Amino acid sequence: MxxxxxxxxxxxxxxxxxxxxxxxxxxxxxxxxxxxxxxxxxxxxxxxxxxxxxxxxxDDLVLHRIADHQTEAARVVRGRSAGEAPLDALHRHLRAGLASRDPITGLCDHPQVVAFYRLTQSPAVQSAVGRYVSAGEAALAAALWETTPEPGPLAEVTARLGAGQILLVQRALAQANQAHIMGGMSADGRAPDALAEADHAFDLLRDGLAPYRG
CATH class of the missing domain: 1.10.10.60 (Homeodomain-like)
Structure with a gap:
């Protein structure tokens, strides 16, 4: 240039x-x-x-702050180690994010991040987040479909349903963490429960999403 x-x-x-x-x-x-x-x-x-x-x-004036995470789950699935199941890779990635206090996990108590959490509670912003999540679901569904060795007639819908469940769980976990942080709890104080809830959530996902649990 x-x-x-x-x-x-x-x-x-x-x-x-x-x-x-x-x-x-x-x-x-x-x-x-x-x-x-x-x-x-x-x-x-x-x-x-x-x-x-x-x-x-x-909406983009707010959502661009988290735009890098829109296809993060798909990137994790595609970039996982050889032999690692998609759900294991996503679980590992979430635990790493919680440990590093990544704001996207909801487990960050930096004042500016907490202020941003409060900003995103606006109904208008929440509606925009829903559209943002839809694009992330499509990307994850495509990544999950690619992991199917011999796709059958239900492989595509299985991938779409799996992506929806996974991202819904991740969002619910982040919202729970945000609620505690906005309520005054420190990230360190919340961390043990956040990790336990993440582990529990992925155990539930593995029970229902057999094709992606390895």
Missing amino acids: DGTGGLRERKKLRTRKAISEAAITLFLERGYDAVSVADVAAAAEVSKRTLFAYFPTK
Whole structure:
């Protein structure tokens, strides 16, 4: 890339960051529903047209913070070790996330993360999260289908049902952790129960999702 191209790309990244930070700051100060796209554009000192070039919807101003995790489960399944069952890989990955206090697991008590958890409780944001989860389900279903050695007539629907159950369980576990953290519990204090609940959840999944338990 030449110097001009590199400068242009850095400018785009700075603009995207400025819009993102302005949006999150306003959302935390006033609440998601009380802030308009025009408010965010004004705070970031860009036009609405420029804002929409980076974030096509208001929801994206929040959800881009977790966008990297949208297809994470699918990546874990595809990147698992040879001989490792999909459910074992996902279970291991979740336990690692809990141990590292990854915010996506709900087990993080950093003040800024807790504030973000509260922000995502808005009904409008929750509705957007539902659409976000649907895309993640499709990606995971495709990854699970690829693990089937000799796909039969029910393999595709089995993969779709399995993906839905797995992501629903992960989301429920994260929401439980978030509720305790927002209620004032520390991440360290919550960790033993969070790990026990994760283990229990995956035991239940293994009982019902035989094709993916190894």
